[in-house]
Amino acid sequence: MSSKTLSSVTEKHIRHLCLTDFPCGNGSWRKTKDGAEAAGTEDTDALLDLLSCPRSPWWHDLSWSPQAVTLRELSVLSPERLHADFIYNHFTTLRIVDKGVSVIDEGLLKFSKLEELVLSANRISEIPAHNLPSTLKILELRANCLSALNSLTCRPPPLLQYLGLGSNGLGSHDDVSNLTGRQWPQLVCLDLSDCQFLDQKALLSALRTLPCLKTLVLEGNPFTLVPSYPGLAVDTLPLLSCLDNSWVFPEERHRFRGLAKMSDLIMDQASLTVSVGRMKGMPDPLMSVDENTPDFPVVAYSYFISYEFLSHQTPNNLKVDTQAGFDTAHVAEDVSSAADLQSSENCKREASKADAGVLTVYTEETGHVIAHVSKHSTSKLTWSECMDFSDTHIHVVSELGDLKKFLNQGLNLWIEEEKVLSWPAASEDIPESKPNQAVKDKKGMKGRESPIKSTAAKDKSKDKKKKTVLELVQDAPIRRSLGSIHIPLQSLVEGDRKVAVLCNLGFLRTESEMGPTQTHEKDPGKKIKEEKKKEDKESKLRGGKGKGGRNHEADVHTDNLPQPVTVEVSVELEKWQSTSEAHQLLHPHQTSQSPETVSS
Template identity: 75%
Template sequence: MMSNTLSAVLEEQIRHLCLTDFPCGHGNWRKSKDGRDAAETEETDSLLDLLSCSHSPWWHDTSWSPQAPALRKLAVLSPECLHTDFIYKYFNTLRIVDKGVSVIDNGLLKFSKLEELVLSANKISEIPAQNFPSTLKILELRANWLSALNSLTNCTPPRLQYLSLSSNNLGHHQDISNLTGKHWPQLVCLDLSDCEFQDQQALLSALSTLPCLKTLILEGNPFTLAPSYPGFTVDSLPQLSCLDTSRISPEERHRFRGLAKMSDLIVDRASARVSVGRMKGIPDPLMSVDENAPDFPVVTYSYFITYEFLGHHTPINLKVDGESKFETAHVTEDGSSDADQQSNKTCERETSKADSGVSIVNTEETCHAAAQVSRHSTSKLTWSECMDFSDAQMYIVSDLGGLKKFLNQGLYVRIEEEKVLSWPAASEDIPAAKPSRTVKEKKGGKGKESPIKSGSTKDKSKDKKKKSVPELVQDAPIRRSLGSVHIPLQSLVKGHHKVNVLCDLGVLRTESEVKAMTTLEKDLGKKIKEDKKTEDKESKQRGGSGTRQKNTASSKGKGKGKKEREVDVHTDNSLSTQLEPGTVELSVELEKWQSASEAHQLLLPTQTS
């Protein structure tokens, strides 16, 4: 595939201006100087209107340069001056955006008076600085394929004042060494947003050598997720007046004064706090319980929230008792735990069930680096109209690049229901050959002898007490996912400190309602198939107009039946829309130092230890 050079795209744009064609340039459509005009000549004002009117067939998009419309107007008024060298020198601003440019060739040097060059959203991987005119003051290379700055700093434009390198794969130590005052003596504004810089101190040390730097944009880099940003940046660059599109106030500079001197203690590490609050809209699982149901098994329901978050260390403030914040593992017959099996299944399902909420980062890296992504479960609560989990976890992340990717992908939150069946325990005195009796047998066994022979009435009374309150044995819990929701967290990468969300999971249903709907759908499907079969048989067996009328009548009747069934389904759906949806309060907050004194108090234990 041939590379798309910048000069070729520029030549094509100039050709589209049609500077020598109607209504521009010389031609029999123009009035002659001696006053002898043909009938088909046009007035100059009419020719100019054809250029400026958006509905005119001679109107062209000239947004790629503010000089382009002026040049077309000049081609109508004074076409004799439009020679090639004049056209190239006429441009001082060029904006070639998303045109597939991959090579900046030396054809750009023809534009000897160029001051502003915008090449955003192209495919440029190298920047040969020797091909830029020395008059260049503004250079924008946003969202290209840049991975190094070596070629740009070999011969930098000496008058460059604005440089945008945002949304490129830049962040190596070599890139940092190429962002010093030695290469950019007159740089006033630098945009490095949405790159991959992680070493905050090294980058700020290099940028502090830029003598004219006043405006700096760094949001979207991994190190901006650390608590020390933006305070450490503000105090390290005293000449800076604007950071991330916001002016630095004197009060802000005063609050962070002295933070740059604590560079030995500052570590590029993020602290994220994930909080789960109240949950509402969960249907009561005991509403549909039959009163005539047997006493056993005893069914209990509990609810909890699960999510996954990135962290290299164990989350802070975890419970260690039976109601652990993490899911308990049940050992299977082969000796492996179901947690291990679940983790293997998770790795297998991550690419196929991206929207299920089981896994957050849907890449193969999650399976290989499972220690970095931890699944957290809140405490289990019994059902109520409003369940307050009051769960807060702090995650410490040292891989800031991984955290940036994680936040861009978002967080999945899942509501889980745990059902536990409890049965009366078998008495140890009863022989193993005889199974435990049912509740009915225990209630109505008048003439039956007890299998236990006791020598006193006290023993019999004790046995009766034991039977009245039997010891219960629980089965393995049965878990069901009530729903999951995706929480976007890109705003945390863009500079926001906190995301507060009321997760809406829609109308949730109890287990019995789900089973009833499933059976109803199956019955409807079977009935429709049977109706189709009977219709086919009747159409084959019957013939003639009379029978056709009967068939039409029967089909109408069946159609009514179908409509009635559809009405039932629609009314059921309309009722479900009136129910309260399931909601969960959730917030994700990045720790940020608000002042140098606050940072000193937090870092003091580290200094003393």
């Protein structure tokens, strides 16, 4: 792909101003100075109206520079002043956004009075500082392809007050060392949002040397996911007035006072709490079971929620493919581990499980590799209209870069059903033959001689029979996924601390509704006629097909409509609210002995 220079784009914009064509410039369409009117001439006001009216064919979108508007007006009022040097020196603002610019060439130096340069959403990978005008005060480079700042900081614009570097691949130790007061003595506002900075303490130490820094944007970096952010930034940068588009008030600064002195104890790892609450709308699996079904096998259903979360063993620089992870995790899942599910006490909750699984991920250079994830399942519950799992799990992740990618990708959640078939155990007793009449008489004589003994023998036989019937052998559990949903978590990267959603998985069908019972249904036409006759009969019993009867029938049908399955899920980032809270978490034993808080 051929490179596109910045000067070629700006020259094209200037040519599109048409400064020498109608209604601009000196042409036969202008009235003479003596005021003599000629055919086809226009006065100055009419020409200016043709430039400014949005419905005019000579109106242009000039949002790329405010000076473009005044330049066109000057081309009508004083066209003789428009020579090349005047045009370049007239511009103080250039906004070249999403134009495919990849190279900042020396042609930019023609704009000797340029103060604001906005180059967002282009393809710039390097910023040669020697091609930037020394008068520059605002430089916006958001959403480009920057991966280093060395070329920009070799001779940065000395008067620069605003630097926007958000949404770039910056984050190395060299980048941190290039963000000090030595390179940027006049910098007031710095935007580093949505970059790849991992070391919070190193970056804040460098930014503390900026003598004029008042506004700072850091949200979207991996280190902002740790509990100590933004408290550590507030305490480390005492001159800061605005952080992440929010004012830093004295109350907030007081709450985090002294946190910077504890930086040696602060670890760069994130802690997230995933909570699964109530599930409603699940259809009863035994509702449509045929009454003529045999007694065995005994079928027990239980339900649980599963999701996969990034574990701290995940390698660096990986792109997460959660759908592939779900498939491979199911292959690696140990199904036999749940074979001891209780048949008669399924209503009791089992301990929440976290099984190690595998996740297919893709590197940028090569093909796919396998990374470790944690597959988490809630307790198993038998069916009820409202199943309250009340499951909470804390995930601690030290690979912050991978966690950011995972949160941007989102979390997949599944509702799973487990079915266990139980069969009667094989009896070891020798089957007894039918006794003859003599034996009956003999037993009868024994019964008459000792009625107490006979009764005891009968009870013992009855207990033995009962015990034999209740001894069941369970098959290996059969699991199937009933439905899944994707939960976006990108807002956690963008600064939110909690995502709480009510997941709507729609209408789910139980196994009995999807099973082979459907093959024995009657002819559809006959079935509809029978249902209609039944409804007519019920309507007559309710008092005919009058208005009241129809309303009552509608209410009955409304009550029987299936409800969508919903699950309450929340994901919350741990964030310290004060220095005292951080001290309590970092020094639990010391806090229990002494109630003193940390102060400066």
